[in-house]
Amino acid sequence: MDFRLTEEQEKFRKEARDFLEGEKKQKLWEPSIDSWIMAYDPEFTKRVAAKGWIGLTWPKEYGGQGRCAFDRLILTEEILRYGAPAACHWFADRQIGGSILKYGTEQQKRELLPKIMKGEMYVGLGMSEPEAGCDLASLKTQATKKNDHYVINGQKTWTSGGKYMNYLYLLARTDPTVAKHQGLSEFIIPKDLAGITTSPIIDITGNEAWNEVFFENVHVPKECLIGKESNGWRQVMEQLAYERSGMERIMANYPVFEGIIQFVKETKRDGKPLCQDSVIRNKLAQLKIEFEVGRLFMYRVALVMDEGRAPEWEAAMSKAYATAFEQRLANTALEILGPYGQLAPHSKWTKLNGMAYHAYLSSKGYSLQAGTTEVLKNILALRKLGLPTG
Ligand SMILES: Cc1cc2nc3c(=O)[nH]c(=O)nc-3n(C[C@H](O)[C@H](O)[C@H](O)COP(=O)(O)OP(=O)(O)OC[C@H]3O[C@@H](n4cnc5c(N)ncnc54)[C@H](O)[C@@H]3O)c2cc1C
Structure with a gap:
C-alpha cells in the first residue's frame, strides 16, 4: 500500500x-x-x-x-x-x-x-439499552407496525448528541417472534416526535454529551424505516465498522499530546529542564512510535473503504489498539504533570487548561464506547484468525 x-x-x-x-x-x-x-x-x-x-x-x-x-x-x-x-x-x-x-x-x-x-x-446514535450493550441484539425497544406507521416503546441509553441532537438513529425490534438477531430494524426519526423524552447522562468528566432516551407510544411514519424491515442487524454491523475506525479513535486526546511535549520543553524541575530527563524523553518517544503505528492502522482502514469494503476486522483491530494508546497517553501526561495534572479545566493552577485531567477520566470510556475492547478482540479472533466462536 x-x-x-x-x-x-x-x-x-x-x-x-x-x-x-x-x-x-x-x-x-x-x-x-x-x-x-x-x-x-x-x-x-x-x-x-x-x-x-x-x-x-x-x-x-x-x-x-x-x-x-x-x-x-x-x-x-x-x-x-x-x-x-x-x-x-x-x-x-x-x-x-x-x-x-x-x-x-x-x-x-x-x-x-x-x-x-x-x-x-444532528443525529444521536440510539443503539444501546440498559440491558443491551455488548449483547446489542438482545435489545427490547419495540417498533410495532400499525397501518402507515410504527409505534415505538422502550428506552435507549448512552445516546450521543447531547442537547443538540434533532434526529435520532434508532435500532428497534420489529419482529419479536424470530431469533434475536433477525427481528431488528433501523429508523431515523425526528427527535421532537410526541412521546420522546430525554434525560442527560452526566459523565465522569461532568459533561452532558450523552442521554437516556425514553419512547412512549411514539408514532413514527413508516417512511422513517431505513432499509428492509428486520434487516437491521446486518445493516448496523456495517455501520459499526465505520463508527470504530476513524482518526478520532487515535486522536481524541491529540491536543494533550502536543501540549505535554510543549510543557516538557518549557518546564524545569529542580533546576533541570524536563526535556533532558531521560525517563520522560523515553516515554514521549515511545508514545510517538505507538501513535504513528495507530495512524497507519487508520490509514489502512480508509484505503479498505476506498476499495468499497466495510472494514469490519480492520476497524476492530484499529480501535482496540488506538484506545489503549489513548489511555496510555493520558496516564503519561498525568505522570509528567504531577499534581498539576489532577486539576480540572479552568482551575487557577491548571496546566494545558485541564486537558490532561479530562483525558485521563474520559479515556476510561474509550474502551467501552462503540464496542468494548473484549468484544473487538472477539471479532478479530473470529473474522481474521478464523477461530471458532467461544
Ligand atoms: C462514553 C460512552 C459513550 C457511548 N456512546 C454510545 C452511543 O452514542 N450510542 C449507543 O448506542 N451506545 C453508546 N455507548 C454504549 C456502549 O456501546 C456500551 O457501553 C458497550 O457496548 C458496552 O455495553 P455495557 O456497558 O452494557 O457493558 P456490558 O455489555 O454489560 O459488558 C460488561 C463487560 O463485560 C465484557 N463482555 C461482555 N460480553 C463479552 C463477551 N462476549 N466476551 C468478552 N467480554 C465480554 C465487556 O467487554 C465489558 O467489559 C457508550 C458508552 C460509553 C461508556
Missing part, C-alpha cells in the same frame, strides 16, 4: 489547516479534547458545511463532493489536531449518511442528505 498523499491531497490538507488556524486565531472556539464527541457548536458545523466538507465522500448527484475516504481522513485528522468542536455533524457525516446512501429510499436520500450537508441535521 502506498500511503503517500497526492499533490491535491497535500493541497487539501493545507486548505483545512489554514481554515482551522484562521478559526483558532479568531478565537471562535477553544481547542478541546474529545472535540468530535463532546464539543457541540452548530455555528462551527455550519461553517464546515459552507466549505462543502460535510458529506465529502458522498456522490455528487446528492450534493456531495464525490471524494475518497482518504480525503475525509485528512480533514478529520486536521479537525482533531486542532481540537475543533465538530460533534454536531460528526455522527451523521461518519456513518448515518453512508447508511442512507446504501439502504435509504430515493426520497430519504433527497430529503435527509442535504440537511446533513448543510449542517442542520
